[in-house]
Amino acid sequence: MVPLADYLVLSAVVFALGLYAVVTRRNGVAILMGIELMLNAANINLVAFNKYAAPGAVQGQIFALIVITLAACEAAVGLALVLAAYRSLETIHVDEINLMRW
């Protein structure tokens, strides 16, 4: 049986990859992709803890399902914001979007 620590290490590395994308990417869509990776890392942790720490309950899986739902909300709103920014500022590079009002 694969130990719990292996799942947690995998999730830590995926989280670090997502963080790297969020910190270094200029494109708003790529930043959102990094956020999705970080949320997936959290979900791996939740489901792994569900199996190893509290197998009698399904609370970890329920938590993961809610995180997936909220990630879909976040993606929809974030991509709508990217589209709105592109429409008014003609760019989606977040280091060029530096105006409080247009």
Added chain:
Amino acid sequence: MTGEAIAFYGLAAVILVSGLVVVSSPNIVHSAVALVPAFLGITGIYILLGAEFVAGIQVLIYAGAITVLVLFVIMLTEGGTGLRQRQRNEQGPIGASVAVAIAVLLIAGVTHTTWGRGAGTLPAYTPGAIGQSFLGTNLLVFEGTSLVLLVSLIGAIIIARKEE
């Protein structure tokens, strides 16, 4: 090495390789497409962990919906793929060192902790148990999530709509 271990390390390799492509590819479309194997690998991890329902939802929402949404927005902005644009800012070394530091910290933390094992076993049919829980003890969470979903989708439509 058991079959479970082989499956786990294979899936972990798929996730990490495609995750590296996601964060480092200079072509944003390649990044978006590389999200699909990453999400499908995580689906395999869920199946290994006995969470079949979460795995199905992961395929439907992440590998299906979110990736398509991301590809749509890439195609709608920057005249297609934005291949000619620089995709990374000047914080590459700092970002890499922060990410590596956090990964090392987390890995050191989880490998030096002794994790106890909980009592009991997973239900034989987890989708049934999840449904019972969502319409029983977690009813408020379920309704709250559906409300958030409704509000965020209306908000997304209003934000993305053309202003007259």
